[in-house]
Amino acid sequence: MLARASDGTLLAARLLLAVALLPTGIARALNVSGFALTLAGAGMPFPNAVATTAVVMQVFGPLAMILGVLPRLTGIALALFAAATGVVLHAFWQFTGPALVAERTLMLADLGLAGGYLLYAMTGPGGWSWQGFRMGAPAPRAKSGGKAGAKAGGGRRTPQGRTA
Numbered sequence: 001m002l003a004r005a006s007d008g009t010l011l012a013a014r015l016l017l018a019v020a021l022l023p024t025g026i027a028r029a030l031n032v033s034g035f036a037l038t039l040a041g042a043g044m045p046f047p048n049a050v051a052t053t054a055v056v057m058q059v060f061g062p063l064a065m066i067l068g069v070l071p072r073l074t075g076i077a078l079a080l081f082a083a084a085t086g087v088v089l090h091a092f093w094q095f096t097g098p099a100l101v102a103e104r105t106l107m108l109a110d111l112g113l114a115g116g117y118l119l120y121a122m123t124g125p126g127g128w129s130w131q132g133f134r135m136g137a138p139a140p141r142a143k144s145g146g147k148a149g150a151k152a153g154g155g156r157r158t159p160q161g162r163t164a
Contacts, residue, residue: 003127010126017116018062021078025058044088057081065120068129075121079114086110 028035036051044050064074090110092103125131
């Protein structure tokens with residue numbers, strides 16, 4: 001029972017962390033050139049390469065996280081991406097007044113996401129994931145039908161799982 005609750009909690013955490021990047025990644029994937037122009041306008045070197053890399057990270061990283069594929073690599077890559085995004089796009093030290101507060105808040109949110117992605121990298125995705133499936137995570141047990149022979153292991157099994 002506790003393992004199922006833990007697996008469910010890890011699945012919910014993966015979904016919540018993924019939803020922080022996936023919608024923006026999909027929107028940017030639909031207009032990569034516009035995103036590259038925005039980056040070029042902000043003075044970003046190699047805006048096309050940066051835009052393409054960001055879209056790949058924001059789309060395929062969360063999808064890998066939802067599925068539980070390569071958790072350490074995915075978690076560390078997303079943590080580095082979130083931290084770099086916070087430092088590059090939300091340089092609050094260049095602002096004053098309300099803009100400083102807003103940019104600092106956004107940077108701290110990105111750093112908080114980076115911490116969540118690092119936790120994912122260290123804890124793994126849990127049993128309800130591709131990795132859990134591949135590792136042979138135990139499936140939930142069905143309650144027995146109450147037959148004494150079935151409980152003791154007597155009789156042979158039919159393809160439907162019934163004892164003959």
